[in-house]
Amino acid sequence: MATNDQTPEKKYYDSEELQEFKEIILGKIEEAKKNLELLNAAVANEGNDVTDTSPTFKALEEGNNVLSKEENSKLAARQQKFIKDLEAALIRIENKTYGICKVTGKLIPKERLLVVPHTTMTVEAKEMLAKKKK
Numbered sequence: 001m002a003t004n005d006q007t008p009e010k011k012y013y014d015s016e017e018l019q020e021f022k023e024i025i026l027g028k029i030e031e032a033k034k035n036l037e038l039l040n041a042a043v044a045n046e047g048n049d050v051t052d053t054s055p056t057f058k059a060l061e062e063g064n065n066v067l068s069k070e071e072n073s074k075l076a077a078r079q080q081k082f083i084k085d086l087e088a089a090l091i092r093i094e095n096k097t098y099g100i101c102k103v104t105g106k107l108i109p110k111e112r113l114l115v116v117p118h119t120t121m122t123v124e125a126k127e128m129l130a131k132k133k134k
Helices: 015-044 055-094 110-115 123-133
Strands: none
16 A cells, blocks of 8 residues: 655644643743733832932932833733733633634644744734735
């Protein structure tokens, strides 16, 4: 019996591969939650006490603290979104739909998922959507 070298295009990831992705995602969620805690702590921190310094320096220092808090708040919001996206990826793993492009229906290459495990699109689909927006 001759074997066919042409294997059909894979349509989904098997349970073993999904488990591998799940472990990667769980690690990323744990790391992201630690980062979020640090950002939230930085936002909550009142900063240095400048009560005994000149009024000009105090105003500059307070302005700098506000800017840092705003930046940290934005970073915290992005981190929360990242965590939600990773958690959504876990749901797709449980549903066995993980790694399937929501635009083309094709399997997202494993290399891309290892770099961006929460992605829902192939690079081609993302580029196609970007061209449509222009």
